[in-house]
Amino acid sequence: MPIRSNSVARLVSPRRLILTCDALSEDLPPDFVRIRIEFCGVCGTDRSFYLGHRDEGYPISLGHEHCGTIVAVGDQVGPYQAGHFVAIDPNYRCGSCHYCRIGAGHLCEKATINRYSNRGYANFIDIKASYVLKLPEYRSRHLGALVEPLSVAINAADISKCTLADEATLVLGTGGVGTLLVFNLLETQTGEIWIYDKAHSKMAALRDLYPSRIKILDSADDRVFSVVFEATGSSDGFLHGCARLAKLGRLIVVSRYHSDEPAIPDRLPWKQPNIYFVHLNGHGDSFVRAAALMKRSWGPDHDHLLSFHPLSNIDQVFTDYEHIPENKKIISME
The missing domain is CATH 3.90.180.10 (Medium-chain alcohol dehydrogenases, catalytic domain)
Incomplete structure (x- = not known):
């Protein structure tokens, strides 16, 4: 050698x-x-x-x-x-x-x-x-x-137990992981998904791929969601996710807050939410599944x-x- x-x-x-x-x-x-x-x-x-x-x-x-x-x-x-x-x-x-x-x-x-x-x-x-x-x-x-970032997205979807066909679902942040979250959910389930990102071009690129299944959330829209995936990487994104969460909703935090750890909003407990933090890609099965989904x-x-x-x-x-x-x-x- x-x-x-x-x-x-x-x-x-x-x-x-x-x-x-x-x-x-x-x-x-x-x-x-x-x-x-x-x-x-x-x-x-x-x-x-x-x-x-x-x-x-x-x-x-x-x-x-x-x-x-x-x-x-x-x-x-x-x-x-x-x-x-x-x-x-x-x-x-x-x-x-x-x-x-x-x-x-x-x-x-x-x-x-x-x-x-x-x-x-x-x-x-x-x-x-x-x-x-x-x-x-x-x-x-x-x-x-x-494959590796998709495996993280798959693990997040597993933790969420999200069913697009039956639950109003929002993905906040359409950078790398957020985009792969959308891809995984739409390619493995039926139903539609809402997305939001400050970068409108990223949202538009995703909607062009799935025009009948992706809806872009207007910041003036006050609707709430049963499942919210937070993948913005900022504490503002976390607070936005909390605000968009319905009562008994599930907030799936994929972000890492390295410089601005967010605080829990005072009124959030009134919704009795379930908040899950996603760490890496789980036990490893998601890695194999990600490789297959990319191929398919x-x-x-x-x-x-x-x-x-x-x-x-x-x-x-x-x-x-x-x-x-x-x-x-x-x-x-x-």
Whole structure:
């Protein structure tokens, strides 16, 4: 296994991403695979790090919505081989702690163990094979970068127990996860869905795909909903979701509030709501389901929701994040 040069985007301080050049070792641990990364989505969590809302020390490697091709395998890796196209579920699950045993592996007591060399904004990653899922043959390789965020959306839908045909449902925020929430719900259920986002172009792009099933909420409309998915990433979005919730309604919070933790509105308890916070993608079954749903239902027309950017421009992508009109941004290593 020859030593290769690996370009890795690292955040060296708030609002400053740079490309570094690392040497990949000839030695690969026996239970690891080496993957040539092809695409990696941009997540709101990555942007929180970029803005300095989260500080776990610098420099830090970002990107966790990645896919690529295995180029080498360790001696003890059974089901995978060079040439397999895979997605990476970045969540460590030990399989033996209390949470793993009860089907909540995303809350694993050892979740902070990272068995990989760097994150997804890079040319290569060395990673423990248990993180990897072999993907079906997609019409385009970039679909692999949507598997991980779609698995989060599927987990949120599972938690909500939402039935579109019988319940008034609202998705607040149509960025990456919000868009994939809409996609999952409309492709797996019958009925219509309401959406709201400050960026009207993102809502319009989704409605163009599902003109008979998506309704855009006017800010002056005072209707309430049985199920509200909050995916705006802001405390204002959370408060908006609380205001839109019907009595006995279900608020599904997918956002992470890294800089402005919201408070519960004083009158919200009068509605006796159920509030659920979604953490990652659950036990892992949603990851497999997401890979299958992408194969089955994401067509060429859905690609208009995406924008693609080379790794060399990654700092500019984060700088211009709010001004890029597409719903989901993807970094390409090609």
